[in-house]
Amino acid sequence: MSSFQKSEKINVILDTDTYNECDDQFALAYMIKSQDVFNIEAITIAPFSHKDKNVFPEESQNLSYNEVLKICKWLNFDTSNKVFKGATDYLQNSVSENQAVNKIIEIALKNKKTYIMTIGAITNIALAIKKELKIIDKIEVIWLGGHSLL
Numbered sequence: 001m002s003s004f005q006k007s008e009k010i011n012v013i014l015d016t017d018t019y020n021e022c023d024d025q026f027a028l029a030y031m032i033k034s035q036d037v038f039n040i041e042a043i044t045i046a047p048f049s050h051k052d053k054n055v056f057p058e059e060s061q062n063l064s065y066n067e068v069l070k071i072c073k074w075l076n077f078d079t080s081n082k083v084f085k086g087a088t089d090y091l092q093n094s095v096s097e098n099q100a101v102n103k104i105i106e107i108a109l110k111n112k113k114t115y116i117m118t119i120g121a122i123t124n125i126a127l128a129i130k131k132e133l134k135i136i137d138k139i140e141v142i143w144l145g146g147h148s149l150l
Helices: 022-033 057-074 099-110 123-131 133-138
Strands: 010-016 038-045 083-085 114-119 139-144
Touching (some): 022 038, 022 057, 038 099, 099 123, 099 133
């Protein structure tokens, strides 16, 4: 008999710019298909931009939001009170709070620990921390993304 015991599900938020690149779709699908491990608290939409393709952060919200809904529908994942639009611009442009920020704070405060898997701009998480410092000790951020500092 194995000494391994199944532990509690891991409370997670996926913060994603899903329409940007295909890694986000795979991450979302993996998380949905792994609900025996993950308690998916929310999927929040992060901004992205592609100037050469004329996609800017505000438009990226709708593109990524619709992409999340499409993937969730394909995988029969109920999106009721689960998918939230985030920042429509980047932190350096003085963005304000949004649905995603408020949901991140709400979830973090109610759980002992919440893991935020973020792919892309970390704007929503930064805004949530800025608004409610108490979440610092209640979240773990796993971040895949970023840009050159130059």
